[in-house]
Amino acid sequence: MKTATAETNKVSTLPLSDEAARVRDALIKHGLETPMIENGLSTEEKYQRIKAAFEDVVYTLGLDINDDSLSETPHRIAKMYVKEIFSGLDYSQFPKITVIENKMNVDEMVKVSDISFTSTCEHHFVTIDGLAKVAYLPKNKIIGLSKINRIVRYFGQRPQVQERLTQQVLVTLQTLLETDNVAVSINATHYCVKARGVMDASSSTQTTALGGLFKRSDKTRSEFLAS
Ligand SMILES: Nc1nc2c(ncn2[C@@H]2O[C@H](COP(=O)(O)OP(=O)(O)OP(=O)(O)O)[C@@H](O)[C@H]2O)c(=O)[nH]1
Numbered sequence: 001m002k003t004a005t006a007e008t009n010k011v012s013t014l015p016l017s018d019e020a021a022r023v024r025d026a027l028i029k030h031g032l033e034t035p036m037i038e039n040g041l042s043t044e045e046k047y048q049r050i051k052a053a054f055e056d057v058v059y060t061l062g063l064d065i066n067d068d069s070l071s072e073t074p075h076r077i078a079k080m081y082v083k084e085i086f087s088g089l090d091y092s093q094f095p096k097i098t099v100i101e102n103k104m105n106v107d108e109m110v111k112v113s114d115i116s117f118t119s120t121c122e123h124h125f126v127t128i129d130g131l132a133k134v135a136y137l138p139k140n141k142i143i144g145l146s147k148i149n150r151i152v153r154y155f156g157q158r159p160q161v162q163e164r165l166t167q168q169v170l171v172t173l174q175t176l177l178e179t180d181n182v183a184v185s186i187n188a189t190h191y192c193v194k195a196r197g198v199m200d201a202s203s204s205t206q207t208t209a210l211g212g213l214f215k216r217s218d219k220t221r222s223e224f225l226a227s
């Protein structure tokens with residue numbers, strides 16, 4: 001069975017950026033932080049504990065851990081949790097943000113649609129598959145477009161409920177852009193609804209978080225929600 005190397009599990013080596021620290025503080029202030037505890041475990045320790053736990057799951061299900069297809073599954077899951085699908089629990093992984101001064105005085109809506117992302121439902125630890133739409137009315141700052149997609153994906157890389165994910169993206173952009181005038185809408189399929197439980201293959205869930213003028217002005221809200 002594969003054992004961890006310093007290389008495979010190197011995740012939390014970057015110092016926290018100023019943006020990441022400001023976003024974390026804003027989420028805490030708004031009561032929107034993911035419920036996390038500081039357990040003092042290093043990335044390597046997290047990997048080792050998750051791997052050991054999944055060896056137990058494989059054994060408990062009565063599967064043969066020595067089979068060549070299964071033997072590395074605990075390693076794969078531990079690596080996937082720590083480095084991939086839950087890497088957004090680590091603020092050192094917050095994307096590098098490029099914000100520029102709004103010297104061109106853009107004051108019309110900037111809207112990014114069809115941002116594809118996946119996340120993981122925190123109730124069942126199965127996939128959420130969604131599209132996000134994000135808009136803002138520029139004030140003093142303009143953000144690099146791809147950074148909006150990266151922010152959605154960063155918060156997707158956590159155990160989530162869709163409502164919190166939507167709000168986290170809203171407050172993050174409000175913090176970075178220094179304006180309340182931000183809107184976020186997410187449409188997603190939850191595999192805990194589709195592939196188990198109620199087994200509904202066609203329903204999807206829409207959540208919306210509106211700030212500033214997007215909430216107060218019918219016209220601005222309609223322009224955002226229109227397409
Ligand atoms: N509001 C909200 N609920 C979610 C989200 N993801 C999953 N859920 C729901 O969380 C609920 C958990 O309900 P429980 O009754 O504790 O769990 P369960 O017995 O597995 O429920 P079923 O899914 O109905 O089989 C379910 O209704 C899920 O559909 C989400 O992002 N937002």
Ligand SMILES: [Zn+2]
Nearest residue numbers: 121123124192
């Ligand atoms: Zn679920």
